[in-house]
Amino acid sequence: MAKSALDPHDGQKPSIVWSYFVLTRLHKFPAGSNLAFWPGAWGITLSAFRVGMTIEQALIQLGMYLLGCTLCHSAGCIWNDICDREFDRKVAVSLHGAVFLLAVLVALWMVTLSFAGHNGIKVGLFGFLSLVPWYPLMKRWTYWPQAFLGLAMTWALPTSWASINGFTDVSIPTVLLAGGISWTIYYDTIYACQDRGDDIQAGVKSTAVLFGSHMRSILCAFASGFVMALVYTGVATGASTAYFIVTVLMTALELAWQMYILDFTNEAQCWKVFKVSNM
Structure with a gap:
């Protein structure tokens, strides 16, 4: 911990x-x-x-x-x-x-x-x-x-x-709030992977401990939830094509790349991905 x-x-x-x-x-x-x-x-x-x-x-x-x-x-x-x-x-x-x-x-x-x-x-x-x-x-x-x-x-x-x-129009902030929660679970679980072994020994609970061997697939689901919230927000607000390219597509590609390369047992890599994912 x-x-x-x-x-x-x-x-x-x-x-x-x-x-x-x-x-x-x-x-x-x-x-x-x-x-x-x-x-x-x-x-x-x-x-x-x-x-x-x-x-x-x-x-x-x-x-x-x-x-x-x-x-x-x-x-x-x-x-x-x-x-x-x-x-x-x-x-x-x-x-x-x-x-x-x-x-x-x-x-x-x-x-x-x-x-x-x-x-x-x-x-x-x-x-x-x-x-x-x-x-x-x-x-x-x-x-x-x-x-x-x-x-x-x-x-x-x-x-x-x-x-x-x-x-x-509370549906817009509500959906985006749900997306923000998904985003937080995504990046903070990656952060918590650095201390996963210590947390298990200390009896500290976290999603990094809970997800276990299913870490990648579950985090992909939360990343997808965040991207879907961005899509809904863009549609609901009549956002321009630039929004969908820069905000939605680029975010989706970055998160997909992170999930492809990340070794959850590598503390240095988890820290690097954590920093990048919340910039």
Whole structure:
């Protein structure tokens, strides 16, 4: 199982400032934050064409969602570390310090959410309160923590959609949300393959453990689900031919290539494919 960010990595005592910075995962930015941001960007981009947003308005929205998703991701990582303290005993920061930093980040996130309008605030708060606190516990309760993670990481999509469009034409964000969950299960299962052996020994549940020898065929199904969601979105929004070539076809070819070449027992290759698949 991968070590928590609360653990010192090099055997030397890090500075307290650096320890707290690492706790937020901001030293790896945009990794992680981008996975939460992209679904929000999908919602904003789709909505921009529907409501006639100017480029400036769309860019401001994208900037706010990038900030909000970064804060939310950092808060989620800290909460995950706090919940994992029984697994990871060596810590570089105090529990009280971690909780205080978590509270600060959540407060800042709520400030950014306040700009999302009445509908966006309701959807965003519902997702945050019902998903983020429970994800770290899912790997103890179910073999499908990646599905729960998919909901959490894709929730910026319904938030951004509701913020701009209200609750109209909800089939578009709903189907794309399902596609985003499929995409998350796909890439996070590949990521989890790096620790599959350790997870089995530690009794940690994941789709990487569950899928076993059927890994490739099951991940192909989830990749296909993501591509089908992209197709539906394009048809429902009357997208141009360029969308179907660049977004749908190129995505399908990339995922197919990954499934063809990937050795799930090769940790370095799994890490490389994981990075490519969530760019």
